[in-house]
Amino acid sequence: MRVSVPATSANMGPGFDTLGVALQIKNQVVIKPAKFHSVSLKGEGSNNPALKDNNMFISIFNDFYHNLSNRRRNFRFEFYNEIPMSRGLGSSSAVIVSAIASAYAIEGIELEKSKLLNLALAYENHPDNITPAVMGGFNVATVQENEVKFIKKEIPKHLKAIVVIPNRPISTHLSRKTLPYKYSKDDAVFNISHSSLLTAAFMSENWEMLRVASYDKFHQKYRMKQMPELFEVQKAALNNGALMSTLSGSGSTFFSMSYADDSKRIERELRIKFPHFKIFSTDFDNYGVKVDR
Ligand SMILES: Nc1ncnc2c1ncn2[C@@H]1O[C@H](COP(=O)(O)OP(=O)(O)OP(=O)(O)O)[C@@H](O)[C@H]1O
Numbered sequence: 150m151r152v153s154v155p156a157t158s159a160n161m162g163p164g165f166d167t168l169g170v171a172l173q174i175k176n177q178v179v180i181k182p183a184k185f186h187s188v189s190l191k192g193e194g195s196n197n198p199a200l201k202d203n204n205m206f207i208s209i210f211n212d213f214y215h216n217l218s219n220r221r222r223n224f225r226f227e228f229y230n231e232i233p234m235s236r237g238l239g240s241s242s243a244v245i246v247s248a249i250a251s252a253y254a255i256e257g258i259e260l261e262k263s264k265l266l267n268l269a270l271a272y273e274n275h276p277d278n279i280t281p282a283v284m285g286g287f288n289v290a291t292v293q294e295n296e297v298k299f300i301k302k303e304i305p306k307h308l309k310a311i312v313v314i315p316n317r318p319i320s321t322h323l324s325r326k327t328l329p330y331k332y333s334k335d336d337a338v339f340n341i342s343h344s345s346l347l348t349a350a351f352m353s354e355n356w357e358m359l360r361v362a363s364y365d366k367f368h369q370k371y372r373m374k375q376m377p378e379l380f381e382v383q384k385a386a387l388n389n390g391a392l393m394s395t396l397s398g399s400g401s402t403f404f405s406m407s408y409a410d411d412s413k414r415i416e417r418e419l420r421i422k423f424p425h426f427k428i429f430s431t432d433f434d435n436y437g438v439k440v441d442r
Pocket residue numbers: 157159176194200204205206230233234235236237238239240241242244278319320321322397398399400
């Protein structure tokens with residue numbers, strides 16, 4: 150059985166804890182019944198031996214598996230990870246979503262995506278990464294009475310994402326602590342209006358409006374102070390034709406979006422200016438988590 154789940158970029162600038170997109174950067178896990186428990190890990194995280202013993206995927210998988218199954222079984226877990234950890238590309242959401250989906254799939258139990266999303270909420274209480282990880286596409290999401298309420302929009306093929314991934318991780322948990330406890334009414338109105346405009350731009354495919362809508366006063370500047378070079382990344386992406394350029398999730402990755410025709414040029418210019426960062430363009434994912442039995 151194989152489960153794949155996409156990376157996600159949350160917040161999209163002003164949509165703090167609300168907006169997110171799924172990218173064609175994937176983690177996959179293959180799980181097979183076996184005589185003994187074993188783990189193999191390729192790609193991101195493979196140089197971290199601790200992940201073979203103390204792995205968040207296996208602990209969530211076991212919680213669900215033991216609740217769903219009356220049998221005791223051992224498994225071989227083969228991880229193929231493309232999503233870098235603690236870089237703002239939703240690595241933790243990918244683990245949560247794929248672990249829950251895997252436990253149900255290995256027991257042969259159908260799990261509706263909306264139920265999976267609500268189960269994932271117990272592990273990550275803001276819905277902006279888990280929703281696109283499950284559903285794919287662009288999503289606006291909120292939580293009401295312990296349920297995720299969301300609207301999804303597929304992203305057309307003529308748009309690309311360009312990611313700039315620094316080699317320094319930022320922990321979401323710690324990074325949230327750097328944010329103000331209260332905001333002024335002006336800043337609140339600024340973010341509500343920009344986030345609403347950005348959502349309307351996606352829904353109506355008015356891509357030019359992203360150039361106006363993607364600014365934020367809630368989180369980016371506080372977080373980017375930890376890595377001031379990110380202000381230069383944002384400026385360079387926008388100056389070279391990106392439609393929007395925002396901190397991805399809690400960072401450290403910078404996410405930009407452009408027309409496909411412009412993406413290679415933006416990628417090239419960013420690589421020249423920031424040779425020490427990993428930079429590439431990628432498609433959006435419109436499907437979300439996928440289970441192959
Ligand atoms: N492939 C993986 N296998 C096991 N655990 C993982 C894996 N990827 C991420 N994790 C766990 O998730 C933690 C990273 O979560 P964190 O929320 O800080 O970053 P992120 O999800 O990549 O960023 P963001 O939420 O801003 O997009 C890691 O420290 C690790 O505990």
